[in-house]
Amino acid sequence: MNQSFQKYMTKIKEYWTSRTKKQKITILAVFLSIVIFSAAIVFFTTRTTMVPLYSNLSPAETGSIKKSLDEKGIKSEITDGGTTIKVPKEYVDQLKVELAAEGIPKTGNIDYSFFSQKAGLGMTENEFNVLKLDAMQTELANLIKGIDGIKDAKVMINLPEPGVFVSDKAEEASASIVLETEPGYQFRDDQIKALYHLVSKSVPNLPTDNIVIMNQNFEYFDLKNENSSPTATFASQQEIKKQIERDVQRQVQTMLGTLMGSDKVVVSVTADIDFTQEKREENIVEPVDKDNMEGIAISAQKIKETFTGNPDQAGGIVGTGKNDVTNYNEATKGSNGNYEKVEETVNNEVNRIRKKITESPYKIRDLGIQVMVEPPVPDDPSSLPQERVDDIKKILGTIVRTTIDKNEAGTKLTDQMIDDKVVVSVQPFNGKVKFSDQKSSVLPWWAYVIGGILLAIIGLLIFLFIREKKNQKLEEEFAKEEAVQPHVPDVNEEPDTESSMRRKQLEKLAKEKPEDFAKLLRTWIAED
Numbered sequence: 001m002n003q004s005f006q007k008y009m010t011k012i013k014e015y016w017t018s019r020t021k022k023q024k025i026t027i028l029a030v031f032l033s034i035v036i037f038s039a040a041i042v043f044f045t046t047r048t049t050m051v052p053l054y055s056n057l058s059p060a061e062t063g064s065i066k067k068s069l070d071e072k073g074i075k076s077e078i079t080d081g082g083t084t085i086k087v088p089k090e091y092v093d094q095l096k097v098e099l100a101a102e103g104i105p106k107t108g109n110i111d112y113s114f115f116s117q118k119a120g121l122g123m124t125e126n127e128f129n130v131l132k133l134d135a136m137q138t139e140l141a142n143l144i145k146g147i148d149g150i151k152d153a154k155v156m157i158n159l160p161e162p163g164v165f166v167s168d169k170a171e172e173a174s175a176s177i178v179l180e181t182e183p184g185y186q187f188r189d190d191q192i193k194a195l196y197h198l199v200s201k202s203v204p205n206l207p208t209d210n211i212v213i214m215n216q217n218f219e220y221f222d223l224k225n226e227n228s229s230p231t232a233t234f235a236s237q238q239e240i241k242k243q244i245e246r247d248v249q250r251q252v253q254t255m256l257g258t259l260m261g262s263d264k265v266v267v268s269v270t271a272d273i274d275f276t277q278e279k280r281e282e283n284i285v286e287p288v289d290k291d292n293m294e295g296i297a298i299s300a301q302k303i304k305e306t307f308t309g310n311p312d313q314a315g316g317i318v319g320t321g322k323n324d325v326t327n328y329n330e331a332t333k334g335s336n337g338n339y340e341k342v343e344e345t346v347n348n349e350v351n352r353i354r355k356k357i358t359e360s361p362y363k364i365r366d367l368g369i370q371v372m373v374e375p376p377v378p379d380d381p382s383s384l385p386q387e388r389v390d391d392i393k394k395i396l397g398t399i400v401r402t403t404i405d406k407n408e409a410g411t412k413l414t415d416q417m418i419d420d421k422v423v424v425s426v427q428p429f430n431g432k433v434k435f436s437d438q439k440s441s442v443l444p445w446w447a448y449v450i451g452g453i454l455l456a457i458i459g460l461l462i463f464l465f466i467r468e469k470k471n472q473k474l475e476e477e478f479a480k481e482e483a484v485q486p487h488v489p490d491v492n493e494e495p496d497t498e499s500s501m502r503r504k505q506l507e508k509l510a511k512e513k514p515e516d517f518a519k520l521l522r523t524w525i526a527e528d
Contacts, residue, residue, distance in 0.1 A: 050077055050086040053095060057083050065104055069095070097146050100198035133157060140202045144177070147195065149185035154178045157203055173203050174210040181215045196223045237275050240362055245269045248399065252369060256392065264374045266429070272366035274405075277359055284353040295348030305341040363405040369396045370423045378428035389424055396422040 016024070054065065059082050066085065069076045074095070077086040087095055137155045144153040160171035177199065181187075196208045213221040249269040256265040288295045371392065375384035397418040404413065510517040 048075065049089040051089045051092055053085050053087045053092060055080065055084040057085065059083075061104075065099065068099065068104065093143055093146055096143055096202075097194075097198065100194050100201065129159075133159060136203065140199065143198060143202070144179070144195065147191070149182050149187060149191075150179050151182055152180040155199075157206075159203070160205075171205075172210055173206040175199055175203060175206060175212070177211070177213045179213065179215045179221075187221065192221050192223060195221070237273070237362075240275075241271060241273050244273065244364065245271050248367070248369070248403065252371065252396065252399065255395070256371065256373070260373060263429075266372040268370040270368045270370075271364055274363045274365045275361065276363075277361045279356075279358050282353070282355040282357065284351075284355070286351050286353070288349070288351055295350040297346050298349045299347040301345040303341075303343040303345075305343075307339040307341075363407075364403055365405065366421070367400050367403050368421050368423075369400065370425075371396065372425045372427065372429075374429045375426055381426050381428075384426050389426060392424050393419070393422055396424070 019027070053076075057065070062078060062082050062085055066076060066078065069085075069087065074087060074091055078084070079086060137157055140157075141153045141155045144150055144155070154177070156176045158174045160173060192213075195213065196211055199211050199213075200206050200208050208223055211223075215221070246269075248271070249267050252269070253262075253265060253267045256267065287293050373384065373389075373392065375381050377383040397415070400418050400421050401413055506517070509520070
């Protein structure tokens with residue numbers, strides 16, 4: 001291989017050295033052009049175009065979306081100080097639908113800023129708003145058509161006019177959507193919720209209450225509020241009731257189990273819960289000094305008038321007629337006198353209290369505790385003294401007294417009322433499960449048999465595997481020993497003759513038996 005490579009390299013060098021300078025420059029220019037063109041094709045075909053997915057996001061929302069995209073393995077970029085997130089152009093529509101189904105984002109809007117690039121220099125603001133609205137409707141319709149079960153969609157968006165002043169409250173937008181659904185397709189509640197969320201986040205300041213969605217058959221897709229459904233409310237109330245009963249039961253069971261033994265006590269708790277939630281507003285006016293029913297004097301006025309002279313001038317028409325003055329003194333004729341009038345006005349300030357009260361969502365109206373206790377000697381109920389039973393009733397009565405809502409009771413809870421809510425029964429537990437003292441084998445006998453067979457099979461497989469390895473090794477060694485290199489005769493070797501064979505025998509004799517070879521030489525010399 002090296003000889004072939006060197007051969008080609010030699011030919012290339014000979015070809016290069018035989019070219020002229022102009023030819024060399026042309027070859028290099030063509031080579032560089034091919035490399036640059038190939039690199040450009042690779043760059044433009046593999047380049048990822050990043051476009052905005054959402055803008056005007058909060059930092060926390062940006063981080064949540066970034067984490068979701070990383071989990072999906074999609075490349076993303078964060079720009080505009082962490083308020084805008086960009087993704088590859090080919091994933092935009094798919095991600096908007098998938099993230100909307102997950103309830104993302106909770107803030108921000110879908111970015112339509114790239115439509116401004118299509119606006120010409122002579123385009124007015126109204127023309128641009130029309131273009132933007134049409135782009136929003138078209139883009140939203142394309143997003144909706146990507147959802148399963150929807151063949152086509154038509155979207156109509158109504159955007160409010162911006163206020164003239166900064167203090168003007170921003171009005172809400174509205175949207176009407178008509179869907180062409182596939183025949184017989186049934187949308188789930190989570191799909192409808194995702195559709196409403198997608199539309200709400202696609203248009204600025206568009207709450208879900210202002211969205212109307214229907215199909216070609218005039219069937220409306222209403223967004224169900226899970227918190228307000230009767231089934232969810234009933235399930236939630238029952239769960240609260242069970243939780244209260246469970247907590248009281250565990251408390252009593254733990255306490256009495258420590259006193260009597262965990263297998264000596266059985267507790268049952270029933271509760272009556274009032275789930276009525278009241279919201280009211282109270283405007284209360286009360287005096288500052290409640291003992292004297294007086295307020296604080298903030299202003300006072302006292303007028304005193306005196307008169308001296310003829311009483312005719314100070315008199316009036318006595319009576320209760322139309323033109324009479326009630327309770328006015330009748331004029332006294334024939335004498336002078338002194339008259340005095342005192343008028344005092346005091347303005348008092350009172351306490352004005354305004355309360356907005358929201359009552360608790362649930363109250364415990366009634367509570368019953370039933371306890372069964374097994375005496376120390378099951379067959380002898382008298383083995384549990386009555387004092388112990390009375391102590392248990394007092395403990396349970398305290399729990400009932402502190403748990404029931406005081407306002408719901410109406411009147412003060414008496415000892416007799418509490419005793420009626422507590423029941424303690426002392427009797428043996430005949431239904432108690434008894435366990436045998438003999439310890440049975442954890443595994444049956446057939447499990448050990450199957451285990452032994454499996455171990456035997458595993459041992460046999462290991463033995464066969466080892467023997468196979470040994471056989472393979474012996475065969476490889478035997479093959480190496482039998483491998484004989486073919487003898488290739490030397491072309492320069494002369495054929496054996498009688499003289500050459502004698503010479504070889506003499507050389508062999510000289511090497512193996514030099515003494516005999518020396519005697520043979522001496523004999524030949526003596527004969528000569």
